[in-house]
Amino acid sequence: MEINSALSSGISGFNKASQQISESSERIANQSLSIGSDNVALSDQPAESITTEIVNMKLAEVQAKSSAKVISTADDIVGSLIDVTV
Numbered sequence: 277m278e279i280n281s282a283l284s285s286g287i288s289g290f291n292k293a294s295q296q297i298s299e300s301s302e303r304i305a306n307q308s309l310s311i312g313s314d315n316v317a318l319s320d321q322p323a324e325s326i327t328t329e330i331v332n333m334k335l336a337e338v339q340a341k342s343s344a345k346v347i348s349t350a351d352d353i354v355g356s357l358i359d360v361t362v
Contacts, residue, residue, distance in 0.1 A: 283350040289343030296336035300329040 304326055 282346060282353075286343045286346030286350060289346065290340055293336040293340035293343060296339070297333050300332045300336070304329050 307326065
């Protein structure tokens with residue numbers, strides 16, 4: 277595997293995770309809360325949709341951490357190659 281390929285994959289994965297977190301947080305923020313007789317009820321959206329978005333955010337967090345590790349490893353390899361060739 278080429279180092280640039282690994283670095284590109286890491287950056288791409290990190291960007292996708294960031295986008296997923298933004299989209300999920302926006303969907304949560306857009307759901308309006310209304311006070312009902314059952315404490316807090318969500319209007320037009322079941323409670324499962326918030327749970328789904330929180331799970332999606334957690335998955336995106338794991339993806340971002342994994343992608344950051346790929347970027348870090350690619351950076352370490354470039355550093356090692358430069359040290360060897362100098």
